[in-house]
Amino acid sequence: MNSGIGLVFPGQGSQSVGMGKALCEAHPILKEVYAEASSVLGYDSAALCFEGPAERLNLTENTQPALLVSSIAALKTLDSAGLNPIAVAGHSLGEYSALVAAGGLSFQDAVGLVQKRGRYMSEAVAPGTGQVAALLGLTPDVVREVCCEASSVGVVAAANFNSPGQVVIAGEKAAVERAIELAKGKGCKKAIPLPVSVPVHTPLMQTAADRLAKDLAAVQWSDLKMPLINNADAKAISRAADIPPSLVRQLPSSVLWEDSVHAMAKMGVTTFVEVGPGTVLTGLIKRIVPEAKLLNVNDPKSLDATLQALSATHSA
Structure with a gap:
C-alpha cells in the first residue's frame, strides 16, 4: 500500500543542539549510524549533534554532515513501516540524505562528500563578505x-x-x-x-562546485530505487549517471523547492514525510500544496504520530 508517500529531507538552517538525541535514546540501534559517521569524520558526531556547542555545530563543514547523520538516523526509525515512497527530495544539503534514502550512494560516501562540500563552500568566499x-x-x-x-x-x-x-x-x-x-x-x-x-546557490559557489565535481566522480553511484526530484531543475532523476552532474549544478544554481514539491504532487505524492531535524519543509509544503497530508520524524513523539498515521493509511 503506502502509495502516495514522498520523503523530504531538510537542509542547512534546520540544525539545533540536541537534535536526534531523544530518538537515539529511545532507539539505541541508532548509535551505529553516528559511530559510522564518526569513523569518516574523525570526531564524535553524536556528541556534536547532542551537546554542541552551537558555534561548532553551525560551522558549515560540521553542519552538513550533522544534518545528514541526523536525517539518516531518523529514516532508520521508519524501517518497520515498510515504506514504499513514490519519490524523494531534499532541500540543498538534504538532497544528499535523499540520495542515501533512494539507494544512490552509501551512507559513508555521503558523509565524506558533505563534509568536503561544506568546507569548499566556506572557502569559496572570504568570511564576512x-x-x-x-x-x-x-x-x-x-x-x-x-x-x-x-x-x-x-x-x-x-x-x-x-x-x-x-x-x-x-x-x-x-x-x-x-x-x-x-x-x-x-x-x-x-x-x-x-x-x-555562505552565499550558497549563487554563481559565487562555482569554484566550490568545480572542486566538488572531482570528489563526486570518485565515489560509486547506483541507479535509484525511486526517483529523486532534483533541486537544480525540479525534474525526476533516477539513473546513476545523472546524479553527479545534477549535484555539481546544484551549488551555483537556485534551489527550485516550490517547483520540486509541485512535481512530487503531480507524480501522485499526497503524503509528505519530513525526515530529520526541524519542520521547516513541512511549513513550506503546507503553503505549496495545502491539501497534502504532512508528517515528520525528528523525535519519539513525531515518530509515533507518523507511524500511526501511516498504518492508518495502510489499513484504509
Missing part, C-alpha cells in the same frame, strides 16, 4: 528582476524559491543590500537577513 536574506511577498519574476538590477554593485542571485511569496536571495553584501532596497520599492512585505554566512 557574503549575505543571505529572505524576501517575502514578491513573485519569482520580480525577485529575478531586482537581483538583475542590483548586480551592478556585485553578485546577487535568487538562491531558493521556497514557497509562494518566499524567495531567498544571496550574494555579496553590498549587492544583497541594494537588492533589498529595490525589493522594498516593488512591494516586498519583509526582508529578513538570515544567519547563513
Whole structure:
C-alpha cells in the first residue's frame, strides 16, 4: 500500500543542539549510524549533534554532515513501516540524505562528500563578505528582476524559491543590500537577513562546485530505487549517471523547492514525510500544496504520530 508517500529531507538552517538525541535514546540501534559517521569524520558526531556547542555545530563543514547523520538516523526509525515512497527530495544539503534514502550512494560516501562540500563552500568566499536574506511577498519574476538590477554593485542571485511569496536571495553584501532596497520599492512585505554566512546557490559557489565535481566522480553511484526530484531543475532523476552532474549544478544554481514539491504532487505524492531535524519543509509544503497530508520524524513523539498515521493509511 503506502502509495502516495514522498520523503523530504531538510537542509542547512534546520540544525539545533540536541537534535536526534531523544530518538537515539529511545532507539539505541541508532548509535551505529553516528559511530559510522564518526569513523569518516574523525570526531564524535553524536556528541556534536547532542551537546554542541552551537558555534561548532553551525560551522558549515560540521553542519552538513550533522544534518545528514541526523536525517539518516531518523529514516532508520521508519524501517518497520515498510515504506514504499513514490519519490524523494531534499532541500540543498538534504538532497544528499535523499540520495542515501533512494539507494544512490552509501551512507559513508555521503558523509565524506558533505563534509568536503561544506568546507569548499566556506572557502569559496572570504568570511564576512557574503549575505543571505529572505524576501517575502514578491513573485519569482520580480525577485529575478531586482537581483538583475542590483548586480551592478556585485553578485546577487535568487538562491531558493521556497514557497509562494518566499524567495531567498544571496550574494555579496553590498549587492544583497541594494537588492533589498529595490525589493522594498516593488512591494516586498519583509526582508529578513538570515544567519547563513555562505552565499550558497549563487554563481559565487562555482569554484566550490568545480572542486566538488572531482570528489563526486570518485565515489560509486547506483541507479535509484525511486526517483529523486532534483533541486537544480525540479525534474525526476533516477539513473546513476545523472546524479553527479545534477549535484555539481546544484551549488551555483537556485534551489527550485516550490517547483520540486509541485512535481512530487503531480507524480501522485499526497503524503509528505519530513525526515530529520526541524519542520521547516513541512511549513513550506503546507503553503505549496495545502491539501497534502504532512508528517515528520525528528523525535519519539513525531515518530509515533507518523507511524500511526501511516498504518492508518495502510489499513484504509
